[in-house]
Amino acid sequence: MKRLLAVIISCVLLFFAGSFAGCGSAYEREYYKDGDIVLGLFYFEVWLLGKNSPAVYKQMCAELEVINADIILTAPSPLKYLNDEAGAGEPVEVSRHTYELVKLSEAYYHKTGGAFNIAVQKLSELWNVDATRAGYFMFPVAPDVIKLPDVETVNAAKSIYEKFADTSTPFGVEASQEGAKYYLKKLDKDIKLDFGAVAKGYAVEVCMDIAKKSGIRSALVSFAGHNKFYGRYYDAATQSEEDWTVGVNHSRSHGERANPFFWEPETLFATSVPGEMSAIVSGDYQRYYLYPYVRQGEAGEPVLDENGKKEYDFLPVCHIINPFTGMPVGVSFDGKRYVYDDAAVVSAAIFDSSAVAAEGYATAACVKSFEEAKTLLADKGIKGAVVTAQKIAFIGIAESDLLTEYPENATYKRYGEPNIEFVAF
Amino acid sequence: MTKSEKIESIKKGKPFRLTDIFFLAGLAAAVLALCWWVYWSPPAYPVQGVEVRQNGKLVERPYAFPKPDEEPLEIPLQGLTLVIESGACYVKKGSSTCPDHACERMGKITRPNQKIVCIPNGIVIRLVGESNFISIG
Numbered sequence: 001m002k003r004l005l006a007v008i009i010s011c012v013l014l015f016f017a018g019s020f021a022g023c024g025s026a027y028e029r030e031y032y033k034d035g036d037i038v039l040g041l042f043y044f045e046v047w048l049l050g051k052n053s054p055a056v057y058k059q060m061c062a063e064l065e066v067i068n069a070d071i072i073l074t075a076p077s078p079l080k081y082l083n084d085e086a087g088a089g090e091p092v093e094v095s096r097h098t099y100e101l102v103k104l105s106e107a108y109y110h111k112t113g114g115a116f117n118i119a120v121q122k123l124s125e126l127w128n129v130d131a132t133r134a135g136y137f138m139f140p141v142a143p144d145v146i147k148l149p150d151v152e153t154v155n156a157a158k159s160i161y162e163k164f165a166d167t168s169t170p171f172g173v174e175a176s177q178e179g180a181k182y183y184l185k186k187l188d189k190d191i192k193l194d195f196g197a198v199a200k201g202y203a204v205e206v207c208m209d210i211a212k213k214s215g216i217r218s219a220l221v222s223f224a225g226h227n228k229f230y231g232r233y234y235d236a237a238t239q240s241e242e243d244w245t246v247g248v249n250h251s252r253s254h255g256e257r258a259n260p261f262f263w264e265p266e267t268l269f270a271t272s273v274p275g276e277m278s279a280i281v282s283g284d285y286q287r288y289y290l291y292p293y294v295r296q297g298e299a300g301e302p303v304l305d306e307n308g309k310k311e312y313d314f315l316p317v318c319h320i321i322n323p324f325t326g327m328p329v330g331v332s333f334d335g336k337r338y339v340y341d342d343a344a345v346v347s348a349a350i351f352d353s354s355a356v357a358a359e360g361y362a363t364a365a366c367v368k369s370f371e372e373a374k375t376l377l378a379d380k381g382i383k384g385a386v387v388t389a390q391k392i393a394f395i396g397i398a399e400s401d402l403l404t405e406y407p408e409n410a411t412y413k414r415y416g417e418p419n420i421e422f423v424a425f
Numbered sequence: 426m427t428k429s430e431k432i433e434s435i436k437k438g439k440p441f442r443l444t445d446i447f448f449l450a451g452l453a454a455a456v457l458a459l460c461w462w463v464y465w466s467p468p469a470y471p472v473q474g475v476e477v478r479q480n481g482k483l484v485e486r487p488y489a490f491p492k493p494d495e496e497p498l499e500i501p502l503q504g505l506t507l508v509i510e511s512g513a514c515y516v517k518k519g520s521s522t523c524p525d526h527a528c529e530r531m532g533k534i535t536r537p538n539q540k541i542v543c544i545p546n547g548i549v550i551r552l553v554g555e556s557n558f559i560s561i562g
Contacts (some may be wrong), residue, residue, distance in 0.1 A: 042544075111550060225562070235555070246560075247536075247558060247559070265534075270558070280561070347562065
C-alpha cells in the first residue's frame with residue numbers, strides 16, 4: 001500500500017513538473033500570431049516570440065486606441081476640433097502621441113525638403129481622397145458626383161500652408177508642452193492637418209517598443225500594411241534563426257494597377273531583412289479613383305465610338321497629394337484640364353530601422369520625380385526602391401541582395417536591362 | 426511472525442525493492458516522454474489551409490485546399506463568398522455586400538501569411554503555413 005501510494009504520488013509530481021515546464025516555454029518556441037481589424041478601419045497583425053505574448057498583444061491594441069482617439073478625422077477628436085473649429089491661436093490639448101507626431105513630421109519635412117507635409121488635409125478634401133472617401137476607390141467615378149477642384153481653388157488651399165514653408169512651424173501649427181500637458185495651436189485658422197502619412201509608422205514603433213520592453217525576442221508588427229521586424233525569424237521546425245524575407249508587391253501587377261475587375265498581386269522583388277527593420281510601401285495603386293474626361297477632337301467636339309457613344313479618357317486621382325503642386329502625384333494642369341504623367345513615381349518601398357523614417361521617405365519619394373526620389377534616398381542613405389511604370393531603381397540594395405530563387409519573386413526583371421538601376425550610396 | 430516483529434521488519438527494511446525502482450524508472454521515463462511530446466518537441470508545420478476569422482473569432486478550422494483535379498470550393502460567409510481552389514483563394518466577384526468591394530479587388534492569395542481583409546464585414550481570410558516570407562504593398 002505504501003509502495004503503491006509512493007508510485008502514484010511520484011507520477012503526479014512528475015506530470016506537474018512537466019506541465020509547469022511546458023507552460024514556461026509557451027510562445028518561446030513558437031510564435032504567438034494574432035490579428036484583427038482594429039479602430040474599425042485597419043488590419044493589425046503581430047507575430048510575437050516570448051513569454052506573455054497574448055498580454056503584450058492586448059497592450060498594443062489598447063495603445064493603438066489611445067493614439068487613434070486623438071487623431072481620427074472620421075469621428076470627434078482633438079484633431080478634428082483643431083481642423084474644423086479651432087481658431088488661430090486657440091490652444092487645443094492633445095495627447096503626448098499627437099505632440100510627438102507633429103515633432104516627427106516637422107523633422108521629416110526638413111529632411112525631405114518639404115516633400116513630406118501633413119498640412120495637406122484641405123487639399124485631400126478638395127480632391128475627394130481624404131479618409132472619409134474610400135468608398136469609390138479603384139472605380140471610375142461619375143463626374144456629376146465627384147467634382148475636381150479648379151486650379152484657383154487648389155492654389156488658394158496650397159497658399160494656406162506655403163507661407164509657413166521653411167520655418168520652424170512648417171505646417172502652420174505650434175506644438176508645445178507645459179508640464180505633462182501638450183497643446184497644438186494653429187497659426188492660421190484655415191490650416192488642416194492629417195497624420196495619415198506618419199501615424200501608421202509611429203503606431204508600429206510604439207507597438208514594437210511595447211514588445212521589446214516586455215522581453216519579446218522576435219516579432220513582426222504589421223499595422224495597415226506598415227511592417228516592422230525585430231530579432232531574427234525563428235523557424236520552429238528546425239529550431240534555428242534566419243533573416244526575414246520580404247516580398248514587395250508590384251504596383252502594376254500584370255501591367256495593371258489594382259482594379260475592380262481582378263488583381264493578382266505579383267512580387268516585384270524579394271530581399272532578406274535582418275531584425276530590426278521596417279519595410280513600408282507607398283504608392284498610387286490602391287487608394288485612387290478614375291475621373292472620366294470626355295475625349296475631345298481638335299475642334300473640341302466629343303469623340304464618339306462606333307456605337308455613337310462618347311469616348312472617355314480617365315484621370316487617375318490617388319490619395320497622395322504633392323504639397324508643391326497641390327495636386328495628386330502624377331497630376332498636373334495643361335491649361336485646359338488635368339493630365340497624368342505616365343513617368344510619375346507609382347510606388348516607393350523603403351527599408352529603414354525606423355518605421356517613421358520609412359513612412360516619411362516613402363511618401364516623399366512618391367511626391368518627387370523619379371530622378372529626384374533616387375537622389376533624395378541616396379543622399380540620405382535610405383535603402384529602398386523607386387518604381388515608375390517604365391523604370392525601377394534600387395537604392396542601397398545591390399542585385400546580389402535580391403532573392404531570385406523563384407522567378408515569381410523577381411518580376412522587376414520585366415523592366416528590362418536599361419530600365420533597372422542599382423544606385424549605391 | 427508476530428505483529429510487532431512484522432512492524433520492526435518493515436521499519437528496518439528498504440522502502441523499495443529493486444523491482445519497484447525499475448517500475449518507477451520506467452514510469453518516469455514514460456511521463457517524461459509524454460511531456461516532451463506535448464510541450465517540448467518541435468511543432469510540425471501546420472497543414473497549409475485557409476483560415477477565416479469574423480469579428481475576431483475563428484469561423485471554421487482552416488479549410489484545406491482542394492486537389493488540382495477537384496472543383497474549387499465556394500464558401501458563403503456573412504458578407505461575401507470565398508472561393509478556394511488548389512493553392513489559392515479569393516473573394517468571388519460580385520459577392521461582397523459592402524459598398525466598396527475592396528476585398529474582391531485584393532485578388533488571389535497564394536502564399537502563407539497572405540491575407541484578404543473585408544473591413545465592413547470584419548472578415549480576415551489568411552493562408553496558414555509556416556513561412557518567413559512576408560508580402561508587403
